[in-house]
Amino acid sequence: MPRQPYLSVIVPVQKTDVGVKEVLKSICNSAMARDSYELIVVDDQSTEESASLAARYADKVVRLAGTPAGPAYARNRGVEIACGSVVAFVNADVAVNPGTLPAMLATLAKRPEIDAVSASHSETCGPQNFASRYWNLLLRYGEQPHRGRHAHFAAGCAAVRRDVLVSAGSYDEWRFVTAGVETFDLAHRLIGAGHRVVLDTNIKVTHLKRWTVRSVCQEVWRRSTLLARCLGYQQTRATIPSEVVFTLSRALTPAVAVLVTLTLAAAFLPEPPALAAGGIAFSALLLTNLPVHRFYAKAAGLGFAIVAAPMHVFVQLVAGVALCNGWILRDMFGDVVPDVTTQAYSEVGLEMWPPVRRRL
């Protein structure tokens, strides 16, 4: 049996994160010897309370004072002090199972052709409200068909060989200040450099964040906009098909085509009642989303699937509008760049702590 490499687990934490204690505890409860891994907490927007909580569990704590620097920046600071030949990133709202980290490590130890492995969403999530369950299952649905194939380097929980990560330039902290698409960008660069990134649906993690309908829509809006603006829809879809934006937009395209056809057909017919027209439009969307609804019904019951149907249509529309917004922003303003002060400091090559954002 190949010898297990030393593992560095990096957890970027912000003071707004809930359940950090549970997450750190879950990592410490992993089914592996405590001296076979190190736990690094990067305390973004550090306060005395957050640093104290991190100190209870971590081997190393990086304190970043001031305004939040974002997960890409925080993870990079963790990588800089990591000692492991394999680095695992766990989000501050993701609880790992005792077998999650050992399984990822074993995959990388046994299969040298794989350079990065991502964990999958478990069927259940921490909070049991409707929006959290809907979002968790939607992400899981997107992951299912892409098991073992190229998939995005999951933000929630993923492990990568350190030398591969460093040679790829690590996370792009220059462009991505908020959470969302920084992991797609990294996966894109890893895959582009010929490295193999796989999603293992047998390795599962539990997401603890409590979602609301509003926060789901905000997340979809942000991810879709950034994806269209910074990464490009087609090329990202080719390499990272498991992303939720593609799950949403894939069914939207035929639905829009059906709606346009129906609208054109209606022009040649006597005026149909408004209710019937609305019903036909909604049915078209339901029909194109049938696989998703079937998945919801199987995972959470028919009642849940019926309630989720209109929500899903609404979220799809948000994704569609956000993608258009991203394309428009890209055409008008180009890619995302940091503020002018950061650009100037970077240009001068100023050495300071915390460091100025690094350009790839």
Next chain:
Amino acid sequence: MSGAGLDSSARSEHHVLADASVPGDASAHHLEPAFHAIGLQPLPGTSNSGPRRTPRRSLIVVLPENHSVAPERVVEHLTGEGDQDIVDVIVACAGPSSSLAALQRRVRDIQVLLAPAGTSVGDLRELAMRQSPGDIVTLLSGIQPSSSDR
């Protein structure tokens, strides 16, 4: 141009920089490297421990009751941190520790935090972290000698 004129122009440059927003922190403390970069001394009150070119490092050694740490292990960690003279070493003990004297002989300038006997590991770690000034803090736990070692 008079000296006073130079002063006022220098001060106005300070204000321009102080008004600029800095990534990570908007306070003027983080601007000291920028002042040096353009050959200016920082404004009074902005040159304290705030701004740094490199992160401040701390090493916390946690020694719960009946636990000890080999001085070599601490020295090894300090060597790994780079220049051991610029690493703050804090030892948090729950009650008197037998390994403390040996550690003090090997490592200079140790800050010792003595908590009541029976204080838990988590509380010791938290206590030490609150005292630690480091931007990058490494925590090292002592080990309980096995009964055969005693």
